[in-house]
């Protein structure tokens with residue numbers, strides 16, 4: 429399985445990413461509970477994408493938010509910042525910046541947050557070192573990464589149907605997305621980054637869709653597999669939906685599609 433970082437072009441799909449937000453909201457709730465942020469805390473959200481879970485936290489902290497989201501993709505940052513402007517949310521802003529090179533002083537944040545970002549970093553260890561560097565002594569972090577390939581059915585289905593049709597350098601990035609999911613890996617990385625006090629817990633949530641059509645509409649609307657689609661010969665494109673649909677059959681209960689996905693929550697202090 430390729431470990432090449434052929435992740436989606438986040439800049440190009442930024443306007444479409446939000447179709448996933450309701451589906452991954454339960455993971456945001458877990459992180460916010462583990463983060464234990466207080467009004468007035470200075471908080472950084474790494475790889476903040478189109479703004480979650482930072483925006484949810486800002487709404488809850490009302491006028492007491494002091495949150496900065498950073499993301500390497502300018503398009504994602506623009507979408508996040510537009511939400512701040514539209515809602516006139518105080519105390520939160522977004523900047524374009526790689527997690528591996530934060531421009532902030534040492535010991536400058538009380539809390540650090542990151543949902544489904546670390547495993548996508550070009551250099552996850554450097555990103556975690558930076559997260560630790562900018563945290564104040566006594567500060568807390570909470571982050572989530574995806575678990576192993578077999579516990580991530582939707583991504584696994586896509587991998588199966590595309591990878592047999594495409595050269596390795598165009599496969600869906602299953603290996604990268606699940607690169608920190610195996611037992612012990614995230615713990616080792618956090619230790620190497622200098623963290624000594626933390627827990628890593630495996631959790632499951634369900635992607636829930638009204639039907640397979642509903643799921644497939646979401647996949648298409650998000651353009652998350654656009655690179656792979658565009659790389660397919662025309663006569664192969666129409667077969668993808670039906671093949672994925674066959675995998676999905678096992679997950680239809682009472683007419684609804686419920687697909688369990690495993691992820692890891694790491695939380696701790698500096």
Ligand SMILES: C[S@@+](CC[C@H](N)C(=O)[O-])C[C@H]1O[C@@H](n2cnc3c(N)ncnc32)[C@H](O)[C@@H]1O
Pocket residue numbers: 438474475476477478479480481498499500501504525526527528542543544545548549550551
């Ligand atoms: C799956 S999205 C998650 C976005 C958001 N945290 C959420 O949960 O909705 C992954 C994000 O990681 C960002 N990303 C990837 N590599 C990065 C890096 N090295 N530094 C900062 N952000 C990065 C991408 O641009 C993308 O917005």
